[in-house]
Amino acid sequence: xxxxxxxxxxxxxxxxxxxxxxxxxxxxTRRGDPIAKLVxxxxxxxxxxxxxxxxxIQRTAERIARNNITLDEIKAWTTEGRH
Numbered sequence: 001x002x003x004x005x006x007x008x009x010x011x012x013x014x015x016x017x018x019x020x021x022x023x024x025x026x027x028x029t030r031r032g033d034p035i036a037k038l039v040x041x042x043x044x045x046x047x048x049x050x051x052x053x054x055x056x057i058q059r060t061a062e063r064i065a066r067n068n069i070t071l072d073e074i075k076a077w078t079t080e081g082r083h
């Protein structure tokens with residue numbers, strides 16, 4: 001991740017867009033403090049990635065059903081260590 005000062009960013013906006021287009025994330029700072037982040041846009045929906053995620057969710061649901069894991073147990077796992 002690249003970082004650039006706000007004043008410098010004003011004069012190099014086109015370059016920042018080029019970096020973002022290439023997949024780079026850019027943090028804009030003011031007096032050394034991070035203020036904003038410029039991130040690349042996703043070009044389109046990634047159908048293959050969405051299908052892979054759906055399959056992972058389905059496999060997890062099947063494992064939960066096979067092992068008789070309750071919703072209360074799952075909720076306990078998600079909050080574990082957050083106290």
